[in-house]
Amino acid sequence: MTPRDDPTLLLHAALDGELDAAGMMEIEARLAADPALAAEYARLRALRETIRARIPRAAAPDALRASVLSMARSGSPAPAAVPAPEGLRARMLSIVRSANQTLAAMVSRLGLAGSPYPALAATLMLGIALGGGVTGLLRPPPARDDMERAVIASYVRGRLSGQPVDVATSDRHTVKPWLAGKIAAPATVVDLAKDGFPLVGGRIDVIGMTPVATLIYQRREHQVALTEMPASGAAPSEMRRETRDGFSLLSWTHQGRRYMAVSDMPPSELDAFHDAFSRAAAAEREEAPKI
Amino acid sequence: MTSQSTQRRFAEVVLPHLDDAYGLARWLTGNRSDAEDVVQDACMRALGALDSGVIERPRAWVLSIVRNTAFTWLAKNRPNTVLLTDDAQFIEAVAAKEPGTPNPEEALIAAADQSALESAIEALPHVFREVIVMRDINGLSYREIAAAINAPVGTVMSRLSRARALLIDRLGSRT
Numbered sequence: 001m002t003p004r005d006d007p008t009l010l011l012h013a014a015l016d017g018e019l020d021a022a023g024m025m026e027i028e029a030r031l032a033a034d035p036a037l038a039a040e041y042a043r044l045r046a047l048r049e050t051i052r053a054r055i056p057r058a059a060a061p062d063a064l065r066a067s068v069l070s071m072a073r074s075g076s077p078a079p080a081a082v083p084a085p086e087g088l089r090a091r092m093l094s095i096v097r098s099a100n101q102t103l104a105a106m107v108s109r110l111g112l113a114g115s116p117y118p119a120l121a122a123t124l125m126l127g128i129a130l131g132g133g134v135t136g137l138l139r140p141p142p143a144r145d146d147m148e149r150a151v152i153a154s155y156v157r158g159r160l161s162g163q164p165v166d167v168a169t170s171d172r173h174t175v176k177p178w179l180a181g182k183i184a185a186p187a188t189v190v191d192l193a194k195d196g197f198p199l200v201g202g203r204i205d206v207i208g209m210t211p212v213a214t215l216i217y218q219r220r221e222h223q224v225a226l227t228e229m230p231a232s233g234a235a236p237s238e239m240r241r242e243t244r245d246g247f248s249l250l251s252w253t254h255q256g257r258r259y260m261a262v263s264d265m266p267p268s269e270l271d272a273f274h275d276a277f278s279r280a281a282a283a284e285r286e287e288a289p290k291i
Numbered sequence: 292m293t294s295q296s297t298q299r300r301f302a303e304v305v306l307p308h309l310d311d312a313y314g315l316a317r318w319l320t321g322n323r324s325d326a327e328d329v330v331q332d333a334c335m336r337a338l339g340a341l342d343s344g345v346i347e348r349p350r351a352w353v354l355s356i357v358r359n360t361a362f363t364w365l366a367k368n369r370p371n372t373v374l375l376t377d378d379a380q381f382i383e384a385v386a387a388k389e390p391g392t393p394n395p396e397e398a399l400i401a402a403a404d405q406s407a408l409e410s411a412i413e414a415l416p417h418v419f420r421e422v423i424v425m426r427d428i429n430g431l432s433y434r435e436i437a438a439a440i441n442a443p444v445g446t447v448m449s450r451l452s453r454a455r456a457l458l459i460d461r462l463g464s465r466t
Contacts, residue, residue, distance in 0.1 A: 046400040058314030075293040
C-alpha cells in the first residue's frame with residue numbers, strides 16, 4: 001500500500017508539512033469533496049494543536065547537563081550530579097549578556113559610540129571574539145577598575161536574584177569538583193565555618209571574557225563573594241581596600257592568583273574574612289600532596 | 292581525558308539536542324531519574340561513536356542512540372512493559388478500533404488537558420509513543436524520524452497514523 005492509495009496517510013503528511021505543492025493540491029481537493037475525510041483531518045489537527053499547546057518540550061535538568069559536560073571532558077561517566085539551583089541556560093545567557101556589555105563599553109571607548117547600533121556592533125564584536133577563539137584579538141586583560149565593577153555587579157545580581165550560587169552546598173568537596181569541571185585553573189575552596197563564615201556555594205562569573213570561580217560565604221545576614229582568577233603578569237601587590245557603592249571590596253594576589261572579595265559587611269569584617277581565608281588556604285596547601 | 296577535537300564535536304553534535312534527548316528518554320522510561328541515567332549512558336555511547344564517520348543528521352543520530360539505549364534499558368529493567376516487536380499483526384491488533392466506536396468530536400480532543408494528554412501518550416506502546424514524541428513534541432521531520440528509528444519513511448507514516456488514531460480514540464472516549 002502506498003500513501004497515494006491511503007488517504008489517511010496523506011492526511012497526516014499534509015498535517016505535518018511533508019507534502020509537496022502537488023500533493024497538497026490533491027489533498028485539498030479530496031477534503032473538499034469528502035466530509036468524512038475533512039472531519040478526520042479536523043480531528044488530527046485538533047490533536048496536534050492540543051499536544052503542541054499543552055505538552056511542553058522537555059528541558060534537560062541542569063545537573064544532567066553539567067554531568068554530561070564533565071563526562072565528555074573526562075571521557076568517563078560522571079559521578080552523581082550536583083543539583084544546580086540556577087538555570088545553566090540562564091547563566092550562559094547572562095555570560096553572553098555581560099560579555100556584550102563589556103564589549104559595548106569597549107565599543108564606546110573606541111569611539112564607535114556614534115554608530116547608530118552600538119548594541120549590534122557589540123554583538124558583532126562578540127561574535128568575532130568567540131569565533132576567533134581563545135587566542136582572539138580582543139583579550140586585553142581587563143583593567144582593575146573593570147574587574148572591580150564586574151565583581152560588584154555579580155555580587156549585586158546574586159543578592160537581588162536570591163540565587164547567588166550555581167551550586168549550593170556547604171561541602172567544599174562538592175564545590176571544588178563542580179568548579180573544576182568548568183574552569184581551567186583550580187580554585188581555592190576552604191571551610192571557614194569555624195571562623196564564622198560558612199560556605200554557601202559556588203558559581204561561575206565572567207570577567208572580561210574569562211570565566212572565573214566565585215565562592216559565597218555567609219556571615220550572619222551578610223554574604224562574602226570571593227572571586228579567584230589568574231593574576232596574569234600582575235606583580236604581587238599589597239592588599240587593596242576599597243568601598244564602592246556601599247560595598248566593601250578587598251583584593252590581593254598570592255602565588256600568581258588574584259583574589260577579590262566583595263561584601264555588604266563593614267571593611268573590618270572583610271579583613272577578618274581575609275585573615276581566616278589566608279590561614280585556611282595556607283593549611284590546605286600544606287595538606288595538598290607535593291608534586 | 293577526551294581529546295580537544297572530540298570534545299568540540301561532542302559540543303557541536305550532541306549538546307544542542309540534549310533537551311530533546313532527555314525528553315524522549317523521559318517519555319520512554321516514564322520518569323525523570325531513569326531518563327537521566329539513559330541520557331548519560333547514551334551520551335557515553337555517542338562520545339565513543341563520534342569519530343566513526345560523517346553524521347548527517349545530528350539530531351536524528353543523537354535520538355537514535357537515546358532510543359536504542361532506552362530500549363536496552365527497558366528490556367533489562369522493565370521486561371514486562373516494553374514492546375520491541377514490530378510484528379505487524381500485533382500492531383494491527385493494538386491499533387484496531389473497536390467496531391462501532393463513534394468518531395469523537397474535534398472539540399472534545401481540543402479540550403483535553405495536559406494530564407489527559409500525557410496519560411494518553413504514556414499509554415501508547417513504545418514504538419508508537421516514540422514517533423509521536425519525535426514528531427509532535429520535538430518536531431522532527433519524517434526523514435529524521437526514519438533515520439532515528441532506522442526504518443523506512445513509510446513505516447514512520449503508518450506508525451504515526453496509528454499512534455494518532457489511538458490517541459484520538461482515547462481522548463474521545465474519556466468521560
